[in-house]
Amino acid sequence: MTGIGMEAARALADKVEAFVRDVVAPYERDPRRDAHGGPGEDLILELRDKARAAGVLTPHILPDGSHLTQRETALVLAASGLSPLGPIACNTAAPDEGNMFLLGKVGSAAIRERFLTPLVAGRVRSCFFMTEPAAMQGAGSDPSMMITTCRRDGNHWLVNGHKCFSTGADGAGIGIVMARSEEPGTEGGACMFLVDLPDPAIRITHVPDTIDSSMPGGHCEVAIENLRIPADQMLGNAGEGFIYAQVRLAPARLSHCMRWLGACRRAHEIATDYANRRMGFGKLLIEHEGVGFMLAENMIDLKQAEVMIDWCADVLDAGNPGTVESSMTKVAVSEALMRIADRCVQVMGGTGVTDKTIVEQVFREIRAFRIYDGPTEVHKWSLAKKIRRDWRQSHAS
Structure with missing residues (x-):
């Protein structure tokens, strides 16, 4: 990635920040919400029209289709995250931002033109069908447990299965579907497909209802029944879906950290x-040591989160897959931001648990973030396995 340079990126982030603070934040109490608390379609379209007019729609992707570096993206996405509505308004929200990154990296020219172009333009939303119901012992944090299958049927692939926590599926215009191949030679490997939504085969x-409410379309459970997908809508090659998932997941984890850093x-x-x-008790709350210390600890955690994000961004920009680094950053940042959000609620007392400010929503969103894109414990377990492997290699006779 060449990007635009840090000075230009800071100027762009400043522009995004001004837009989010001045234009988006006043919409935070707008009643146009879906049944699960997320922004409604009318609200999304209005905000995106304003972002387009302000020149801050999809700011992390340049007019020529190239992407900002991860370090530059960190500045811009944190600025968009200053309001829970900011990422939706600026088209930097999950899952669209991660899906755009993946399509830009892996998609063919035809796929990019058909599916990526409308996403970048903010004309449609997308979703990512990977996670499966726990009751069916499907894929969750362990993608190797995937039970949704695909098999070749002439010039099409036939997909059957179930998915859950498919964020934004209700109202999305584009979907990325992951399924386990039953074809000889790729049997057991995963495939990724692009589909137009809605589709009667995806129900x-x-x-x-979930603890968070910043993303439109909810976190849907779906049944996929005899979904026929043209072969040229496969992303990359058959059997390599798990590889492509990693292309998406490492930067996506980091992007979550960027956006929620802004919120905190x-x-x-x-x-x-x-x-x-x-x-309180004859003086300002800030003058009480218990309150002042909590805000001081917030300053420390905010800076540590920023440093971790920049470090991981540098690793990814250097061409490293960043699997280990993104796991470390996801754990460190999500836990630090949870502490910050919790302290903010505590400092504000009863007001902190009301909807008079966005603090209580940020608390809920960050609590969910500790689970999304891999719970803290899964990432720690993965890191512990690496420690074990490294030790064995260093002590091999």
């Missing part, structure tokens, strides 16, 4: 303002 069976910066600002205005 939403349930949209659960804003929550910290709100808690700091509250503590500097609210009186």
Whole structure:
């Protein structure tokens, strides 16, 4: 990645930040929400029209189709994350941002033209069908357990199975489907396909209520029944789907960290303002050591999160797959941001658990983030296995 340079990236991030603070934040109490609390389609379209007019729609992808470096992206995505609505408005939200990255890296020219172009333009939303129901012992944190299958049928592939936690599937126009191949030579390997949505063969069976509410379309459960996909809508080659998933997941984990860093910066600002205005026991809350120390700890955790994000971004920009580094960063940043969000609620007391500010929403979103894209414990387990492998190699006779 060549990017635009850090100075230009900072200027772009400043532009995004001004847009999110001045234009997007006033919409945070807009009642146009879907049944699960996420922004409704009318609200999304209105915000994206404003972002397009302000020149900050999909700011991480340049007019020629190239992508900012990860280090540059960190500045821009953190700025978009200053409001829970910011990533949706600027078209930097999950799963679209990760899907755009993947299509730009792996998609054929025809796939990029048909599926990536409308995503970058903000005209449609997308979803990623990978996770499967625990009740069926399907793929979750362990993708090798995938039970959704695909088999060749002439010039098409036939897909059958079930998926869950398919974020944004309700209302999406594009889907990426992962399935385990039953074809000889690729048997057991995963395949990825691009599909137009809605499709009658992909049926939403349930949209659960969840702790978070920043993403449109809910976290859907779907049944896939005899879905016929033209062979030229396969992403890459048959049997290599797990490889492509890693192409997407390492940067996607980091992007989550970037966006939620912005949200926690804003929550910290709100808690700091509250503590500097609210009186208690004869003095401002900030002058009470218990409150002041919590805000001081927030400053430390915010800086540590920023440093981890920049370190992982540098690794990815250097061409390293970043699997280990992104796991370390996902754990460190999500746990640090959880501490920050929790302290912000605590500093604000009763006000912190109400909808008078976005602090309580940020707390809920960060709690979910500790699970999404791999729970903390799964990443630690993966890192522990690497420690074991490295030790064995270093002590091999």
